[in-house]
Amino acid sequence: MPLAFPAWIRITHFLNFLFLSLLLRSGLEILSAHPKLYWNDDCRLNSEWANFDPHPYPKDELFTADDQETNFPSWLALPGHRHWDLGRHWHFAAVNGWIATGAAMSPAVAGRFPRYIRLFHGRQAARSIHFICLCCYVVFFIGHISMVVLHGFRTELALITLGQVRSPDLNLALAVGLGGIAAVVAVHVLATRVSFRHPDWVQRCAERFVDPVRRAVLGHLASRQHYTRADISPFLWVNGRPPKEPDYLALAQDHFKDYVLPVDGLVERPLRLTLEDLRALPRQVQITKHNCIQGWSGVAEWAGVPLREIIKLCRPLPGVGDVVFWAYDEKSQSEPRAKAPGQYYGTIPMAMARQPQTLLAFELNGDPLPIEHGAPLRLRLETQYGFTMVKYIKGIQFVDSFRHVGKGRGGWPEDNLYRSREASI
Ligand SMILES: Nc1nc2c(c(=O)[nH]1)N[C@H]1C(S)=C(S)[C@@H](COP(=O)(O)O)O[C@H]1N2
Ligand SMILES: [Mo]
DSSP: OOOBOOHHHHHHHHHHHHHHHHHHHHHHHHHTTSOEEOSSTTOOTTOOSEESSOOOOOSSSOOOGGGGOOOOOTTTSSSOSSOHHHHHHHHHHHHHHHHHHHHHHOHHHHHHGGGGGGGGTSHHHHHHHHHHHHHHHHHHHHHHHHHHHHHHHHHHHHHHHHSBOSSOOHHHHHHHHHHHHHHHHHHHHHHHHHHHHOHHHHHHHIIIIIHHHHHHHHTTSOOOOOOOGGGOOSOOOOOSOOOOOHHHHHHHHTTTTTOEEEEEESBSSOEEEEHHHHHHSOOEEEEEEEEOTTSOEEEEEEEEEEHHHHHHHHOBOTTOOEEEEEEEEEHHHHOTTOSSOSEEEEEEEHHHHTSTTOEEEEEETTEEOOGGGTTTOEEEOSSBOGGGSOOSEEEEEEESOGGGSTTSSSBHHHHHHOOOSOOBO
């Protein structure tokens, strides 16, 4: 019997090449957000086993996780140049395509995906192994191509493109093969260009086609967030520098004695709460793992008042859909390398506002919340990425929909960095 490759092998082979190459470039872009790899979930300083942009930490000034970002060129990373927020959209689009096609050959891949992380003893080890797999793939790719060349490039090419070599049309095979490679290169060039020119389009597509798949695969699993004192990290990265606004600095000087939290918008009873008022409300303590979208993590104990206590007091009106958390920091003032200007804010749907671990925190590890971690008051969500947990809260507003706030995408990072509002972990 002549050797023959059926059509499904040839097509999935091409799709593998397309999706894996997209995964590779967008994955490197995501790595650029926090170009360090660890085996511990505390991400302790100098505990990384790999560091792709090593520079010494400044001794006498605050440095943040944002300062660690590196810049990969566009020929290597998708789209490149510190646009890892968009790189994530491409990565998840490609992984869905890859799983969808890979599942045709191996249903186990899709079936086991939800339990993946638990197999690896934590998020950072999983992230490290993930990167090592990327290296293995590159080695495999080089080995695979070398073997094909040694074995007879043109006949192998005819097999993988046309399916059989009984009387192979080698020129047609070469044309189809080069056409396939050109198509993959074209997709990469297009994906890179569209990321720079129409980032809002990439964001919209991700929200429409990629996020629903993630919700369907992982949405039914309850996010478990209970750790013990022994798990608390000795070090916690900071992201988002403290506000430079004069009103904030004046409050900070007096240890926030005069701080008042306004709660207003579509509520029956607008509130103005001092820190003393907040401390007098039912108190809740939770030890949880913070996960930044950049890739780092850390466990800490947070204490404060659950948001549902505030909801009981202010009584939102029937039409309320979302809660807005306004912050004091204007990003172009507070960040030396701000990617965009604007006042930081975030929004969450009412259902999330009522969840048990949705907390207005004023203590961290038993001490008053330090300035750099969001004093005097910061949001904790625990089923979400870090960027949704607004620090330095200036006010809380109940609204009909987040669509009518800011640029209408859900928060400062969604408005300006094109992140998805779907940020559940
Ligand atoms: N007001 C404000 N809140 C913010 C940010 C910010 O820049 N400004 N950064 C967010 C991001 S990206 C993360 S990961 C967490 C970091 O919290 P931490 O500094 O306490 O670790 O805060 C979030 N809340
Ligand atoms: Mo973050």
